[in-house]
Amino acid sequence: MRAERRGSTAALFGSELLTLFRRRRTVALLAALALIPVLIGVAIRLAGDAGSGRGPAFLDQITNNGLFVGVTAIIVAIPLFLPLTIGVVAGDTIAGEASHGTLRYLLIAPAGRLRLLAVKYLSAGVFCLAASLTVVVVGTLVGWALFPIGPVTLLSGSTVSVGEGLLRLLGIAAYVCVSLLGLSAIGLFLSTLTTVPVGAMAATAILAVVAQIIGALPQLDWLHPWLFSEHWLGFADLLRDPVQWASFADNALLQAGYILVFGALACGRFLTKDILS
Amino acid sequence: MTGFAIETAGLSKRFRAQMAVDGIDLAVPSGSVFGFLGPNGSGKTTTIRMLLGLVAASSGSARVLGTDMPRGVGSVLPRVGALVEGPAFLPFLSGAANLRRFDAADRSAGGRSRPARVADALDRVGLSHAADKKVHAYSLGMKQRLGLANALLVPRDLLVLDEPTNGLDPQGTREVRNLIRSLAGDGTTVFVSSHLLAEVEQICTHVGVMRAGRLVTQGTLDDFRSTGAVSVRLQTPDVADARAVLARLGLTVDAPAGTPARAGGPADATRLVTARLDATPPEAVVAALVAAGVRVRGFEAAHASLEQRFVELTGEGFDVVQ
Ligand SMILES: Nc1ncnc2c1ncn2[C@@H]1O[C@H](COP(=O)(O)OP(=O)(O)OP(=O)(O)O)[C@@H](O)[C@H]1O
Ligand SMILES: [Mg+2]
Numbered sequence: 001m002r003a004e005r006r007g008s009t010a011a012l013f014g015s016e017l018l019t020l021f022r023r024r025r026t027v028a029l030l031a032a033l034a035l036i037p038v039l040i041g042v043a044i045r046l047a048g049d050a051g052s053g054r055g056p057a058f059l060d061q062i063t064n065n066g067l068f069v070g071v072t073a074i075i076v077a078i079p080l081f082l083p084l085t086i087g088v089v090a091g092d093t094i095a096g097e098a099s100h101g102t103l104r105y106l107l108i109a110p111a112g113r114l115r116l117l118a119v120k121y122l123s124a125g126v127f128c129l130a131a132s133l134t135v136v137v138v139g140t141l142v143g144w145a146l147f148p149i150g151p152v153t154l155l156s157g158s159t160v161s162v163g164e165g166l167l168r169l170l171g172i173a174a175y176v177c178v179s180l181l182g183l184s185a186i187g188l189f190l191s192t193l194t195t196v197p198v199g200a201m202a203a204t205a206i207l208a209v210v211a212q213i214i215g216a217l218p219q220l221d222w223l224h225p226w227l228f229s230e231h232w233l234g235f236a237d238l239l240r241d242p243v244q245w246a247s248f249a250d251n252a253l254l255q256a257g258y259i260l261v262f263g264a265l266a267c268g269r270f271l272t273k274d275i276l277s
Numbered sequence: 278m279t280g281f282a283i284e285t286a287g288l289s290k291r292f293r294a295q296m297a298v299d300g301i302d303l304a305v306p307s308g309s310v311f312g313f314l315g316p317n318g319s320g321k322t323t324t325i326r327m328l329l330g331l332v333a334a335s336s337g338s339a340r341v342l343g344t345d346m347p348r349g350v351g352s353v354l355p356r357v358g359a360l361v362e363g364p365a366f367l368p369f370l371s372g373a374a375n376l377r378r379f380d381a382a383d384r385s386a387g388g389r390s391r392p393a394r395v396a397d398a399l400d401r402v403g404l405s406h407a408a409d410k411k412v413h414a415y416s417l418g419m420k421q422r423l424g425l426a427n428a429l430l431v432p433r434d435l436l437v438l439d440e441p442t443n444g445l446d447p448q449g450t451r452e453v454r455n456l457i458r459s460l461a462g463d464g465t466t467v468f469v470s471s472h473l474l475a476e477v478e479q480i481c482t483h484v485g486v487m488r489a490g491r492l493v494t495q496g497t498l499d500d501f502r503s504t505g506a507v508s509v510r511l512q513t514p515d516v517a518d519a520r521a522v523l524a525r526l527g528l529t530v531d532a533p534a535g536t537p538a539r540a541g542g543p544a545d546a547t548r549l550v551t552a553r554l555d556a557t558p559p560e561a562v563v564a565a566l567v568a569a570g571v572r573v574r575g576f577e578a579a580h581a582s583l584e585q586r587f588v589e590l591t592g593e594g595f596d597v598v599q
Contacts, residue, residue: 009384011381015381097495100365100366101362101365102330102365102367104331105365105427107329107330108329108361109380110330110351110382110383111382111383112350222278266408274332276331276332
């Protein structure tokens, strides 16, 4: 009917990303994440080394090499801050639209239920990447500004150049991003269950904490391999020589499993849901 | 094309124990302006949600633009513009940004023409000057206008408008009326739910009336009005004589209205007498009145107003039925 080139899913995805990242709340979440490496860097700069063995891993390395600020910040952010921000973004995906009433207008546009769900999940995934990159990149910049930078001594004792050190930092950001994709899928599913976004956000964040508590209980050993948080701290293997990709692969496989299961649950729920908001 | 833009058969929706929509057989002719009436809670919005594939019917079927819903959502909805239960937008985006977002969701809408189409739609509803204002700073009527603009982003074959003039100022209401007329003139079918019967009377060619989930009547506006009883309104000072004559002719005479219709001398004041005319021709009534020496100062035989018909069909009670 219309001669013009038809709009694509990329257009919807682009519009979704624009909406997400222009939103003040998203910017505030990323700013809060950026604050973590800044705090760590400034505190160590002012107070000096706390002496080895105390505080998060790598903390005592920072005064020697600023490149470790980002790594330390990631370790600090992983248990709570990162899952919290993911909970907010993933929990809001569908429930937020429902609470604004915009879900019905997106669906009669028509966005297509499956297409909308996919686009919503992809943008949550982009937020995961933005969040982990924010911590690592701001951490590196802070380290660069406040501390000497030099070749990086790896966990296995050998040393790599600054350039390779930076590459490995990017690898860590990628690892952390992948780590959060399973949680995002859980948040997406929870978001299809309710029209109250805060409920889905809180439930997602709480699940992240519960998973880590279970992971810390040796009595529940048998459950550990199935926890989405099981490999969250495994990125240290990217700081060995040679790089231990096995933990990256294990983590990716586990997260893919979560994406499949909770993605299917979200579809099952959302594709047939009565939109009454 | 079947000749019907919307056709349903036994369409029903049950919410737990309650039948919100109870087996309705709607037939909305292509090219009509169809007024969908009914008291609060009678199931209008629920019906619209089913037609648009937002809600699954508990039983029955619906065809929109000749295609079964909700199976045809992807192919039919690009040709349908809709306002469902009031407008809804992301408050932190501008009016124009909200429209671009909904337009990007429509796969059949091209990206290159998007800015022009958004500007055009905003212009049609008189919102050009507020295009870049955040929606949280919009007034009720401005949001309503933006909702209409969203329905008009691309040329549509069918518009489904749930209370489109809610919250609009008199100018806005008149604009919407003109807009609906001009769209209908271009061949767009308009399915509009409204509580403003005066509006409906002015713009609709067809009406359907819902009551407690059932469609109690549907058809052309003229048929709808003419099926109601014809009543006579007589202006005369000779009330007692007139009532006697009318009663003798077999008309059901209404109880006398208390106050004079027009100020005059107390004995000579013109008063209003109303009665229901059944089979008697109006001219016979006038002849009988004049023959009996009743001073006829005004006489009108007319169909009941839309409001009277509406109340006849849906009941006097003010309480929401379900
Ligand atoms: N989400 C829901 N859950 C349960 N019942 C509902 C729901 N939505 C609507 N109903 C019921 O369905 C019936 C029809 O509601 P609907 O919104 O279709 O009425 P309406 O004709 O649009 O009324 P109005 O003129 O007030 O807009 C009402 O009795 C209402 O209580
Ligand atoms: Mg309604």
